[in-house]
Amino acid sequence: MIEIGKKNNLTILRDTSVGLFLGDEEGNDILLPNKYVPTAYEIGDKIEVFCYLDYDERPIATTIDPDIMIGEFRLLQVAEVNEYGAFMDWGLEKHLLVPFREQRNKMKQGQWYVVHCYLDQKSGRLVASNKLDKFLSNENLQIKEWDEVDLVVTRQTDLGWEVIVNEKHKGLVYFNEVFKTINIGDVIPGCVKKIRNDNKIDISLQPLGSRVLEPAANKIYSVIKENGGFLALHDKSDPEEIRDMLQMSKKTFKKGLGTLYKERKIKLEDDGVSLVDE
CATH class of the missing domain: 2.40.50.140 (Nucleic acid-binding proteins)
Structure with missing residues (x-):
């Protein structure tokens, strides 16, 4: 079946003066106009195309990726x-x-x-x-806590940023969970932090639990190296200063430091942290 509004993997059936006719396994065909025909092809090859309706409301194919597809x-x-x-x-x-x-x-x-x-x-x-x-519902959630999800940022509220979760549900990223610049329309990854009793979804833009430790530790370690082996941040530093420099919360920063310290990668000093000579 050729699906309108989606990408289809179709077979090149025949070459005509107006373009290539592509077909599916059910005997349906669609035109790929000359301007979208690849420079090299053979009859019988598979080709991925987006299918939609042209100005005359006829199904037509294109090799251009649209900025939105059905359901998005x-x-x-x-x-x-x-x-x-x-x-x-x-x-x-x-x-x-x-x-x-x-x-x-x-x-x-x-x-x-x-x-x-x-x-x-x-x-x-x-x-x-x-x-x-009208296209979103939190009644029957198809996600659970700690799931990694895809987000679309829709608007800013008094509490944080409303996001669409996996093209199906509505969630919220609280301002204190945002450690980087985001804008309306951004398509970004996230994690389900909490599902409330009323099925409202709290979203984190950072990995949750133990999964955050290694990325945080790696980032801190990289920034220290980039700064000549010393970073003027420590466990008493202002949270805003940590956020501005590392785009992470103070809690995550401290856990990352702990990981690096246990691995003997850093030394904790009064005015910051430095790399251990290897």
């Missing part, structure tokens, strides 16, 4: 607005429509919005929406 949430820019809605630039010739009914507030040309791409069942077209909550 991504930050896109409005290329134009007309009587049908807002049209987002998603990296393809034909822009992606956000109908007016799918806009939380009227979108403006040139502005950026996090949107969700889906297949409209009535028209069969790929469209987008920035009414994100």
